[in-house]
Amino acid sequence: xxxxxxxxxxxxxxxxxxxxxxxxxxxxxxxxxxxxxxxxxxxxxxxxxxxxxxxxxxxxxxxxxxxxxxxxxxxxxxxxxxxxxxxxx
Amino acid sequence: xxxxxxxxxxxxxxxxxxxxxxxxxxxxxxxxxxxxxxxxxxxxxxxxxxxxxxxxxxxxxxxxxxxxxxxxxxxxxxxxxxxxxxxxxxxxxxxxxxxxxxxxxxxxxxxxxxxxxxxxxxxxxxxxxxxxxxxxxxxxxxxxxxxxxxxxxxxxxxxxxxxxxxxxxxxxxxxxxxxxxxxxxxxxxxxxxxxxxxxxxxxxxxxxxxxxxxxxxxxxxxxxxxxxxxxxxxxxxxxxxxxxxx
Numbered sequence: 001x002x003x004x005x006x007x008x009x010x011x012x013x014x015x016x017x018x019x020x021x022x023x024x025x026x027x028x029x030x031x032x033x034x035x036x037x038x039x040x041x042x043x044x045x046x047x048x049x050x051x052x053x054x055x056x057x058x059x060x061x062x063x064x065x066x067x068x069x070x071x072x073x074x075x076x077x078x079x080x081x082x083x084x085x086x087x088x089x
Numbered sequence: 090x091x092x093x094x095x096x097x098x099x100x101x102x103x104x105x106x107x108x109x110x111x112x113x114x115x116x117x118x119x120x121x122x123x124x125x126x127x128x129x130x131x132x133x134x135x136x137x138x139x140x141x142x143x144x145x146x147x148x149x150x151x152x153x154x155x156x157x158x159x160x161x162x163x164x165x166x167x168x169x170x171x172x173x174x175x176x177x178x179x180x181x182x183x184x185x186x187x188x189x190x191x192x193x194x195x196x197x198x199x200x201x202x203x204x205x206x207x208x209x210x211x212x213x214x215x216x217x218x219x220x221x222x223x224x225x226x227x228x229x230x231x232x233x234x235x236x237x238x239x240x241x242x243x244x245x246x247x248x249x250x251x252x253x254x255x256x257x258x259x260x261x262x263x264x265x266x267x268x269x270x271x272x273x274x275x276x277x278x279x280x281x282x283x284x285x286x287x288x289x290x291x292x293x294x295x296x297x298x299x300x301x302x303x304x305x306x307x308x309x310x311x312x313x314x315x316x317x318x319x320x321x322x323x324x325x326x327x328x329x330x331x332x333x334x335x
Binding site: 006008009010012013014017019021022023024025029030031033 | 144276279280283284288289290291292295296299302303
């Protein structure tokens with residue numbers, strides 16, 4: 001799986017705004033609100049990867065969270081991206 | 090056709106295939122030959138606009154309209170101008186701008202909410218109210234604040250004036266039975282601002298756009314308003330937004 005578009009991000013203080021760019025991205029007129037974890041996930045999805053690889057990378061990055069907590073957050077965000085048509089599975 | 094226009098204080102050379110864009114730009118023509126940047130249009134640019142308009146209509150569930158090449162060329166020209174103007178700290182936002190006593194107010198909302206109706210209420214009922222642009226104004230971020238700049242690209246009604254006015258407020262409109270307005274923070278409404286801002290396809294240009302929005306947010310006030318179509322809507326909006334500057 002991989003992001004369908006490149007994203008431009010803007011730091012909004014307590015959250016991060018991400019907007020897709022590219023010729024076809026204008027079809028998605030919305031934006032994503034990201035927290036630190038989802039911003040990290042978005043970064044990992046720039047290159048072709050798998051849910052398992054992303055999960056492992058996040059477990060290494062956030063040792064204070066349990067693998068389950070990270071797994072739930074990852075699943076939620078991947079589902080959001082899929083529903084918005086922003087992720088090629 | 091080859092001609093030069095002056096938008097947001099920038100001289101732009103236009104090299105078009107058809108005359109329609111020249112006719113559109115008549116109020117903004119400039120005689121001297123010095124150009125800050127130029128825009129060249131090819132048949133490929135026109136095809137891109139045709140395909141894009143069909144794609145977007147399908148995406149939004151609207152009927153597909155086939156436009157003339159000369160009209161599509163006007164869109165292609167503005168798209169290129171919008172990207173070119175980013176280097177002059179200027180970006181394009183979808184909305185309607187009205188000025189009163191040398192201060193500009195921008196109303197934005199998804200299509201169909203009633204920007205044009207609300208704009209007309211201001212023009213008809215607020216003494217001294219004048220249109221800046223009814224649909225696609227340019228916003229220029231300067232050291233002393235943000236300025237709304239007129240452009241000939243102004244939507245179906247074509248309401249526009251060749252002028253530059255300090256922008257005091259951006260107001261997000263929604264329909265309501267009663268008229269209510271509240272001041273909000275940029276953080277509360279930035280998703281709408283991003284949604285209504287022209288998004289260039291090039292990543293670098295999009296990054297610059299985001300930077301300009303961020304700079305703009307520091308010197309403009311933001312409001313959210315529920316409004317009906319009565320003249321009172323314009324008065325309530327005007328009273329609330331202007332009182333901070335008296």
